[in-house]
Amino acid sequence: MGRVTLVDVFKHRITQKYLQRSGIHHAVTVAGYAFDMAVEKGVDPDLAAKSALLHDMGHYEWYRDGKWDYDEYRRHDIHAIKGAERAHKLLIRLGEDRLTAKEVSVAVLLHTDSYLPFGLDEKRTPLQHVVAKADEKDEQPMGLHHYKEMDKSEALRRLHELDQRIEAYFDDRNPKSG
Numbered sequence: 001m002g003r004v005t006l007v008d009v010f011k012h013r014i015t016q017k018y019l020q021r022s023g024i025h026h027a028v029t030v031a032g033y034a035f036d037m038a039v040e041k042g043v044d045p046d047l048a049a050k051s052a053l054l055h056d057m058g059h060y061e062w063y064r065d066g067k068w069d070y071d072e073y074r075r076h077d078i079h080a081i082k083g084a085e086r087a088h089k090l091l092i093r094l095g096e097d098r099l100t101a102k103e104v105s106v107a108v109l110l111h112t113d114s115y116l117p118f119g120l121d122e123k124r125t126p127l128q129h130v131v132a133k134a135d136e137k138d139e140q141p142m143g144l145h146h147y148k149e150m151d152k153s154e155a156l157r158r159l160h161e162l163d164q165r166i167e168a169y170f171d172d173r174n175p176k177s178g
């Protein structure tokens with residue numbers, strides 16, 4: 001079976017349902033940052049981009065107007081835990097390799113330590129570190145990065161381009177023989 005692409009992941013109805021809440025713009029932007037940082041650090045860019053694309057899919061009811069209280073949301077927040085579970089389920093459904101699905105899921109779980117009673121700074125693996133840093137790079141105060149707009153067609157264009165860069169990265173490492 002061929003590689004499960006970022007485009008495959010993005011088009012799935014589970015992704016479409018949950019990425020609306022945390023924002024397609026943020027997810028796609030962080031996936032791009034994670035790809036670049038992964039290549040730079042010698043981390044698998046496919047794992048990094050998939051983890052980054054899905055890192056916030058555990059966000060729930062994130063209101064645009066209305067009475068949403070960001071501080072209150074943060075206090076009750078377990079989006080990393082929900083996201084880890086959802087990302088794993090989604091990838092398994094798409095036929096992803098089980099170890100890849102697990103690595104992505106754990107990277108989603110540990111992309112933030114804001115819900116944990118301890119910090120993760122020195123404890124993350126290189127993959128987990130790349131995903132956390134890529135997320136930080138796109139963050140804005142009060143969660144404003146979740147409200148930037150991006151059309152679905154623009155998201156697909158950017159993800160297709162990233163897929164091509166990921167495939168080129170692996171082709172360069174494993175030139176096909178014969």
Ligand SMILES: [Fe+2]
Pocket residue numbers: 026055056135
């Ligand atoms: Fe994020």
